[in-house]
Amino acid sequence: MKRLVAFDMDGTLALSKQRLDADMAGRLAKLLTVAKVAVISGGDWPQFEKQVVSQLPVEAQVDRLFIMPTTGTKMYRHDGSGWQAVYADLFADEEKARIIAAFHLSLEATGFKPEQTWGELIEDRGSQITFSALGQQAPLDAKEHWDPEFAKRKVIQADLKQRLAGFAINLGGATSVDITREGVNKATGLQKLADHSGIATAEMIFIGDAIFPGGNDYPPFEAGIDCVKVRTIDDTRIAIDAIVACLGS
Known part of the structure; x- marks a missing residue:
């Protein structure tokens, strides 16, 4: 019996950096009545608050929800009065400087510096450094057309692997490259969730759109966690409906 359903965010629950639509928020609220739910993705807490938490209906059982920013290196839970940080595994300043320098060198070497950008390209998320090729505020249409097949x-990932021994380099979202400490990925994030919640990974399902080698949703599949690969947000709606029907029967 599955007790917890974990989701990627961008491309799975919502379009890149966009809020959950009302239909998806309602489906998550319904899912929370039959299972615990986790959302694990590369964004930091403010992005989760904007995209997920603020969109849930008031009746949603948020005490059954685990929010896991920056590839699961952080966790937030609702304690009845508000959202609180449970843990955060942060980079040292020296690690951050090394990663940011490597990003700049890699972009020069690979030639993938776009002519037009919107906002910062490199974001320090505390426990993860993220490169967004067109900038953090890029319009959705531009992002979807820049690198749809990754x-x-x-190419950037392969170059960075030569420069950053000891770090994990994964692809996600529409234009992102995420860097965490080596061995940190969504599989290790879900294992930390298992340790915290008492729900074994064998009792979890993970749903994501980047379940392919090099994708940031691939490690749970490699770790043997039951996974559902989706191509669109509508695929996710279908998966949620099927899980609710199964667990609620």
Whole structure:
């Protein structure tokens, strides 16, 4: 019996950096009545608050929800009065400086510096450094057309692997490259969730859109966690409906 359903965010629950629509928020609220739910993604807490938490209906059982920013290196829970940080595994200043320098060198070496950008390209999320190729505020249409098959980012990823021994480099979202400490990924995040919640990974389902080698949703699959690969947000709606029907029967 599955007791917890974990989701990627961008491309799975919502479009890149966009809020959950009312239909998806309602489906998550319904899912929370039959299972615990986790959302684990590369964004930091403010992004989760904007995209997920603020969109849930008032009746949602948020005490059954685990919010896991920056690839699960942080966790937030609702304690009845508000959302509180449970843990955060942060980079040292020296690690941050090394990663940011490597990003700049890699972009020069690979030639993937776009002519037009919107906002900062490199974001320090405390426990994760994220490169957003067109900038943090890029319009959705531009992001969806820049690297839909991940080809450009795979070149950047390969170059960064030569520069950053000891770090994990994963692809996610529409234009992102995420860097965490080596061994940190969504599988280790879900294992930390298992340790915290008492729900074994065998009792979890993970749903994501980047379940392919090099994708930031692939490690749970490699770790043997039951996974559902989706291509669109509508696929996620179908998966949620099926899980609710199964667990609620």
